[in-house]
Amino acid sequence: MTTPPHRPAPVELTLLPIGSAPGDAAPGGCGDGCGCGDGGAGPAHDPLECGLDPDLAALLAEAGLDPVLVEDIAHLTIEEDLDNGVDVTTVATVPEDAVATADFTAREAGTVAGLRIAEAVLSVVCTDEFEVERHAEDGDRVAAGQVLLSVTARTRDLLTGERGALNLLCRLSGIATATRAWADVLEGTATRVRDTRKTTPGLRALEKYAVRCGGGVNHRMSLSDAALVKDNHVVAAGGVGEAFRRVREEFPGVPIEVEVDRLDQLAEVLAEGAELILLDNFTPEETARAVELTAGRATLESSGRLTLAGAPAYAATGVDYLAVGALTHSAPILDIGLDLRAAEGRG
Structure with missing residues (x-):
């Protein structure tokens, strides 16, 4: 895999979690490993200091991606879907305390890209910590029916973040697949x-x-x-x-x-x-x-x-x-x- 050409360092951006103002409690996405240190709990939490899980951010940086940019896109993706509201279908049909495991599965053969980005999307919508099992890595050739990533979290959060995560994952994997053909x-x-x-x-x-x-x-x-x-x-x-x-x-x-x-x-x-x-x-x-x-x-x-x-x-x-x-x-x-x-x- 080649590295991107040299370019000026990205501008450091602070990201305000969706629906929050400085000083508000974070709406989600923080766990014990979050850089904010308090798991998003408590009114003293400043959401502008909150970011992706450090391990996930490190993986993104190793791939040549700016974790702050990925976090920003993840928030915008969820914000677009919620439009300052809630996922009405999911809230009505799924108990608040329900937990599930979901598998990202390839429906066709190709080359995958964007798995950690899909994780980032789910991480900003999840109100509790979630667990991931990584079965494939970006750049892998995958077969139809192959499980790429498994995520365990609150069922409501999984369903709310599903489309945003898939939109990016499918789009980026399509580009990787087309490029691989060339x-x-x-x-x-x-x-x-x-x-x-x-x-x-x-x-x-x-x-x-x-x-x-x-x-x-x-x-x-x-x-x-x-x-x-x-x-x-x-x-x-x-x-x-x-x-x-x-x-x-x-x-x-x-x-x-x-x-x-x-x-x-x-x-x-x-x-x-x-x-x-x-x-x-x-x-x-x-x-x-x-x-x-x-x-x-x-x-x-x-x-x-x-x-x-x-x-x-x-x-x-x-x-x-x-x-x-x-x-x-x-x-x-x-x-x-x-x-x-x-x-x-x-x-």
Whole structure:
């Protein structure tokens, strides 16, 4: 699994639990291991100091994810579902003190991503501590019918958090599965599949994480951590070489990728010292010629006209990356369900 490209440290955010104000008791999500230290009990508890379970936060950080961002998304997910109210169906049908175990189970084969994120969603809705059994890890290939994660908690909490946890888990696993298909096709070549910024607003870090889980490589995370000179920048600057020079002069320490859509532009950007060049809508034959002309002086990335079936032809040219926006903007979900286990003695 590759690591994300270098980028500025994330801004430290404080998160107010849903429905609370500073000084209120936390509505849930805290257990004995929570960083707030008091399990969310007592009016003196400041919810702004509360976070995910430290062990879960550490696992997220090890995966290259910002635990505060994941916590924020988890809260927003539950807030959207509750809309300042309660889960009326669950409250009406499930006793308050009922406890159950639920299994996250793959309904189809694929590559899983987002298991710890699903845990985070459940953790912010659970009013008591919950137990997890982890049967799979992000990046694993899973089979239909395989249990991925088991959670024991109050039944009401499980059902209230079910859809939010599954929405993220299915979405991210779908991206990982789509990416894995490209990675498998490219296996044995020097070409890697890479994502784009065509991501869901607010979920970019998670979706790019899912690409890594599927064996892909991340492109830039934002407009600020790397430059990509595209056709409209070229028009505005008066030429591809001029556009490259302006970015290099204004931001000398920022990596610069330059898009070209014709072979005759290649020599110009190579002369300027471009180290990463995007070949836009080149055919495999044109790509092979570009690789030959570049002769290792720059890293080359292909975009446009790319299909899974056509990937081997591009990989055969020796191009370094295939940029595939569909990994994040068009990947179907991986079907995963959450099923409550039947109570003992029930027929």
